[in-house]
Amino acid sequence: MNKFIIYLMLLLPCSLQAQAQQKTEIYGKIFSADGKPVEGITVKLLPQDISVSTKANGSYLLKSLKPGPAQIHISAIGIQSQIRDIQLEEKRNIISNIYLTEDQSTLDEIVINGASKNKYTRKQSLYVSKMPLRNMENSQSYAVVTKELLKSQVNTNYDDALANVSGIDKLWSSTGRPGDGVSYYTLRGFTTQAAMVNGVVSIASTSPDPANLETIEVIKGPSGSLYGGAAVGFGGLINNVTKKPLDTIGGRINYIFGSYAQHRVTADVYGPLTANKKLLGRINTAYSHTGTFQDAGFNKSIFVAPSLLYRPNDKLDIQLDAEIYQSKATNPMMVFLNRSRQLFARTPDELQFDFNKSYTNNDVTFKNPSTNLRGNVNYRINEQWTSNTTVSYNRRKSDGYFQYIMYLQNANDTLINRYAALQNYVANSINAQQNFIGDFHIGGMRNRLLIGLDLLSQKSETHNSPYVQTDQINTSYDDPDYYKFNAAFIDAAIAASNGAQTNNRSRTQVFGAYVSNVLDVTSQLHLNLALRMDYFNNKGTYNIDKDTTTGKFNQTAFSPRVGLVYEAIKDQVSFFANYQNGFKNVSPVVQPHPSVSGDFKPQQASQWEAGVKFNLLEDKIGLTASYYDISVDNMIRPETIEIDGKSYNISVQDGTRLSRGLDFDLTAAPIQGLNMILSYSFNDSKTTKAAANVNNLRPTEAGPKHLANIWANYTLQQGTLKGVGIGLGINHASENIITNSIPTGTFVLPSYTLLNGSLSYSYKHMEFAVKANNLTNQTYFKGWTTVNSQMPRNILGSIAYHF
Template sequence: MPLKNMENAQSYAVVTKELLKSQVNTNYDDALANVSGIDKLWSATGRPGDGVSYYTLRGFSTQAAMINGVVGISSTSPDPANLETIEVIKGPSGSLYGGAAVGFGGLINNITKKPLDTVGGRVNYIFGSFAQHRLTADIYGPLTADKKLLGRINTALSHTGTYQDAGFNKSVFITPSLTYKPNEKLDIQLDVELYQNKATNPLMVFLNRSRQLFARIPEALQFDFDKSYTANDVTFKNPTTNLRGNVVYRFNERWTSNTTVNWNNRKADGYFQYVMYLQNSNDTLINRYACKQNYAAKNINAQQNFIGDFHIGELRNRLLVGLDYLYQQTETHNSPYVLVDQINTAIDDPDYYKFNAGTIDAAISASTAAKTNNRGRNQVLGAYVSNVLDLTSQLHLNLALRMDYFDNKGTYNFDKDTTTGTYHQTAFSPRFGLVYEAVKGQVSLFANYQNGFKNVSPVVQPHPSISGDFKPQQAKQWEAGVKLDLLNNKLGLTASYYDISVDNMLRPDIVTIDGQTYNISVQDGTRLSRGVDFDVTLAPIQGLNLIMNYSYNNSKMTKADKNVNNLRPTEAGPKHLSNIWANYSLQQGKLKGLGFGIGMNYASENVITNSVATGTFTLPSYTLLNASLSYGFKHFEFAFKANNLGNQTYFKGWTTVNPQMPRNILGSFAYQF
């Protein structure tokens, strides 16, 4: 939809490839630190179903599951080599995107690079601490003399080691794309993404969830975080293929058709392994669990949009009407999870070094537990309409509505020849937005109401008179804020306050029927998330670029199991987050092309376990300092980047303790043509 930021009642942020280049970026997780209100919870695990990194956004967990506006689920985090921009759209945006890939805090949409009608490219080699090596190439240009056929190819070969005693991640990424423009009305785009990797599992220490914790902070755990608790032959692979086709047809100056078809195939093959404290009397004996994965999934996604820009009388309308269809299938043939060994973390336990693929295979062979052999299928049909009505040249009204029909075909068990869990649900998501441009194109006041939903599976209740069928969860957001675009686009700001309430959450309850008590599930649970976001971009003089962001979030369960009622959810992340990055390059003189960058990432304390049964476990706050030095001369670019200059020990987590990278230095050499 042709809508400028100052006319848009939606709060969102954009991370550009130019910003990532100035930061010598090598991974997707670090790229998102440039946006307010978002923080990593888990690194990518590669495990079946949800192997992509988890983030908290406005207090709710979410994943990067959208590519070019359609569902693009993967089993590992996206490689930034093919990204033009990353869009973080805040709030429960179910009115346009449904519930398949949208968290209640917002969604992450990756916009890929497109072919260009000029010849050019960039080859970049990055190297650094802990055996980091990354080679990327981006080449584009016309393939015919009349420039009707354009091509582009992006590739990335990456290897990352570890500061721990074992661990690595290596990958190959190839993304050819074609654009065909036979005339001024028609554009045809074809994209292919081929990804292959081999990696060990990142260390994530699971805490005991059934008793009061003895340790309440990482330092109190007798745990050596320089150990990986894995081995270099305990690996997994996540081969992924994406095929996308997009056709844009312009009927006239007022109406456009946009058709997208996306096919995704992905696998999780190898070992998934984790460690967990489970002893009743101590936090020093830890269990190492593992399973062998054989998982395959495919998605087929089709989307048809009609976009209009027309007047009714003197009132301008920008209308979007669309349909989309999503089919998802998963097939799982996994071994059972087995206890491989138990390690005393308080000492240098000699059994620690015996863990490898062979000991896992032996434990699996000895296990009598059942394997997982099943297939799951579901489909979603959505219809939506959105209109921005210009009541005046400065007052814009947005109304939108989406209907989703979710049909879960159930889970088929190959061993038992049975299908269970079939159900279907229908959900509606309205949206309302109002923008007043107090100064046309420069100062906007905006407010919105947004709705999002998540489908809820039925459960088997213990008494036949109690229904186990449920409605979708519903999230409702009220938001108000201001947007600025001043000084000829040199100063940009988005600041907002939001209030998100969630209804129809499941919680346990006890009922008495005919003198007998039953533990049941009821759907009257509620939750609140409130906060503020600030995003600022500043370019006061030529060569200087500055981004700053800050967010505050206050979340709590307001009607839930008494074990967590009125407590902050563990997925909410730190209450306070702030990030700064400033980059300056000399524009003239003998040192023209010399650049400097400096940045800071701050996160307050993060309560990753929070219940009456366990008490709290808190990750400490941290402040990271980062800096870069670069020089560009003709077609060449040289850069150095230092991350975590102070070598601070810090952690991420979500019911887990996940150690992060210490100080590391990167060097970069690039040739651009």
């Protein structure tokens, strides 16, 4: 017996040691088909029946495993499952990267593992930093408008979609005019337009149709280090992310109708085009017609956007997109105020003007056809490097009658001049962009390196009649001459004019090279450094009638960026700070004296920003809040100098401007069925060295100081009323000074608060909704040196079928 005990005691340590040696672990990562880490995928090991979910970086770890043959099962709701046979060794097993057949856009459509999802946000972006980067580790602040938010708001137009974002407000609706017909917005106190699609330049003559949008990214602050200066404002930029083909069959057909002859039909159909799912397709289409509350005016359009995605293997993705748009519309009514003397009216109420009149006619129209073609090739060179190549072609046209009205009389603000012209403008642009993206470690620190080149070539040709004054109307009463205006009336005025036509061609080229690195000093401390070199070459404007070319010049600009992010709680709380730079090319001028140079340098904007980002309660609450300070140098201002006893009015480049403020964007899904978005912004802008007439005054492009927006939508999840939803929203803007100078004084648009609401019901494949905008029928205005009356109360109905 004693011998048996001794033998057992000697054997036990050996047995324990043998058992300890039998325990092992496996580690690996899962990526989407386009190389993005995927969170929330279930990794199950058989036959030991142990499961884990992947983390935000796509990694998974299974411990306390027995060596021997095993299988890894990869699964999640809505994705194609995968099985991999492995042999577990007694050491740590590193599994080679696993790539899903679905890309990131497909996965965004899926609620991973059925978990509650914050539908009004996205956790990462492929375009903000031109590389896959989570918001929590990005030193730049940006906000996202998702297609789910647009759906819940029964959205029918692009301008309304941007009302959900802090710091941005519409100044002008789309005019369709040559060169810059897209809507103008103020963003952090500076003008900007929607000019980017999937991270490349795509300039249009009218605002985008939202039917093909996956998200809208409002990227805040000067962003010259990655995006250059050709299509970016100092307050930031707007990037439209389009819908991508999916490997599952589905779609949605929607009819929206309502007040003021609003009719909109959209269709979104997607799915695999081959049995092996290597070729995927998607098509989005829309037909829209919108009337007006005024006595004349309409806008109708047709939009078609096909997309193909080919994946011959797990390393290569080839995508081809097209967006074809046709529109016909009347000119939006904007009242231009006098700019040379003291105004008699200081508010819309004091202006003797009937805003129910359009000052146009339904036969005074213009067309804005446009075509966008894009090709993208994404190739995974190896596990560390990816090549991404994009070529984009854009053709746009402005063709028809363009008009405006303006108070020009010295003695009153009651006689308004009506002007019109017949214009024919066509432009095209080609943007080629090559990015190499690396993800590797040096000295134990992770590097995400971007090396990029892009070329932007733009051409335009203009054949315009002169702008002519067609008539003068007294706005203080119902002037009978008001009703004489039509297309024939304009043609007669142009024929009688002695003004010269405009017939010219212009061409510009921009070449940019940039490098950016996100360095993980630790797993929670991220340093971003970026630099861009930009060469701008204006080939000049060729006057076809005179056979002369003027305006040739070129400029070189450098744009640095430094950002720092500290994740105080990994993936949940980040503190960030950045220095960002932007630039704008400045044309030379002819000075009145030969001793004064008319050549200028690019304008430069510098931003310092600090803030915090939250991603709490398993993605249920997302927040970005920041304070920014933007200063602009090298602005042009007038100055009078004396040379040899004679005075000369010259242009000098030492003007400055400041813009400071706060941005706050919150999204929340605190309970199942409830989704909310809330934003607030404050902006304080002024010129600090400018012409005496405007020095130390708020620029008219800065918009309202305060903006606040909220939208909440709750859908019942169970019971007899399951599928019933209710939405409620508020849009608020403080007063807006749209004219502000010593010669004119100020003209102020009053503050407003709009109340919006919706009721919806979903049953199986059907969706029904009613949306009321401006429920209290507020009279309100927007503008930028102009007074632009906005929509009164309007009701929309929506019927949709999804499959």
